[in-house]
Amino acid sequence: MTERLYYQNSFLFNFTAEARELRELADGRRALVLDSTAFYPSGGGQPCDTGWLEVQARQAGDKLVSSDFGNAADAPKLRVTEVFEEHAAGEILHVVDSPPGARDAPLAVPLRVRGFLDVERRQDHMQQHSGQHVLSAAFRKLWAAPTLSFCLGEQLSMVELGGAGLSASQIEQAEQLANQFVWEDRQVLMHEVSAEQAEKLGLPVESSAESGTRRLIEIRGVDLALCGGTHVKTTGQIGNIQLRGCESTVEGTRIEFVCGARALRHARADFQALARPASLSAWEGGGEPPR
Numbered sequence: 001m002t003e004r005l006y007y008q009n010s011f012l013f014n015f016t017a018e019a020r021e022l023r024e025l026a027d028g029r030r031a032l033v034l035d036s037t038a039f040y041p042s043g044g045g046q047p048c049d050t051g052w053l054e055v056q057a058r059q060a061g062d063k064l065v066s067s068d069f070g071n072a073a074d075a076p077k078l079r080v081t082e083v084f085e086e087h088a089a090g091e092i093l094h095v096v097d098s099p100p101g102a103r104d105a106p107l108a109v110p111l112r113v114r115g116f117l118d119v120e121r122r123q124d125h126m127q128q129h130s131g132q133h134v135l136s137a138a139f140r141k142l143w144a145a146p147t148l149s150f151c152l153g154e155q156l157s158m159v160e161l162g163g164a165g166l167s168a169s170q171i172e173q174a175e176q177l178a179n180q181f182v183w184e185d186r187q188v189l190m191h192e193v194s195a196e197q198a199e200k201l202g203l204p205v206e207s208s209a210e211s212g213t214r215r216l217i218e219i220r221g222v223d224l225a226l227c228g229g230t231h232v233k234t235t236g237q238i239g240n241i242q243l244r245g246c247e248s249t250v251e252g253t254r255i256e257f258v259c260g261a262r263a264l265r266h267a268r269a270d271f272q273a274l275a276r277p278a279s280l281s282a283w284e285g286g287g288e289p290p291r
Contacts, residue, residue, distance in 0.1 A: 001090035003036035010230035045150040048083035131259030137223035138178040185236035
């Protein structure tokens with residue numbers, strides 16, 4: 001079973017581990033199984049992390065011995081393009097590729113590796129996922145609308161809300177409350193609880209799930225939820241929550257949103273889209289031409 005370092009620290013962006021198994025996948029790609037990892041695998045509505053693995057010299061006791069690759073410059077640097085979990089064994093597989101233009105690096109396990117996450121991608125996922133918890137809590141507190149599902153997309157994230165359809169005014173009030181929680185900079189805490197403790201807290205626990213501890217994410221005074229994803233330390237790190245679309249569904253309401261740096265990019269794009277027609281109009285009326 002792979003130790004999940006991101007469970008305890010979502011801000012761990014590099015780490016050292018041992019690659020103990022190399023697998024050839026059915027589609028011809030190669031994947032490494034590490035004894036521990038900070039790479040988040042796809043699941044729970046959240047995409048995986050990507051990044052790099054650098055092969056290090058082998059270890060003999062506490063001392064590094066000469067590398068099998070001659071010198072550090074010859075050691076393979078592997079791009080991690082996909083990370084997924086084999087649930088039966090509890091192992092996390094890291095699909096690796098050699099850099100463009102390079103031959104596939106020869107790999108013989110066990111290997112000592114250093115992992116480096118794509119930091120911007122991880123930080124974006126933390127903002128979107130924590131923002132979803134806050135937004136879902138706002139809809140639940142105001143309108144008793146439960147969250148049925150969550151998907152963190154490349155451009156927009158989405159929550160499916162149950163219950164009666166919501167009006168534009170109700171949705172706007174929930175957005176305002178969610179951002180109020182963000183601006184209050186509330187703590188985001190991680191706890192480990194048993195299945196029995198989770199049930200006492202009124203949290204859903206799958207009857208088929210294995211016994212043992214569950215990971216509980218608490219947003220102080222706002223939300224409690226079982227979740228294996230990566231999260232910020234305080235709600236202030238979410239930045240802000242911006243709704244981008246909504247529609248009625250058979251189950252209730254679908255909400256599209258963005259948080260943090262994504263929200264800034266969307267706001268900038270909106271401004272540019274509005275500013276250009278205004279510049280063209282001014283130019284046609286004798287003003288300065290748009291640049």
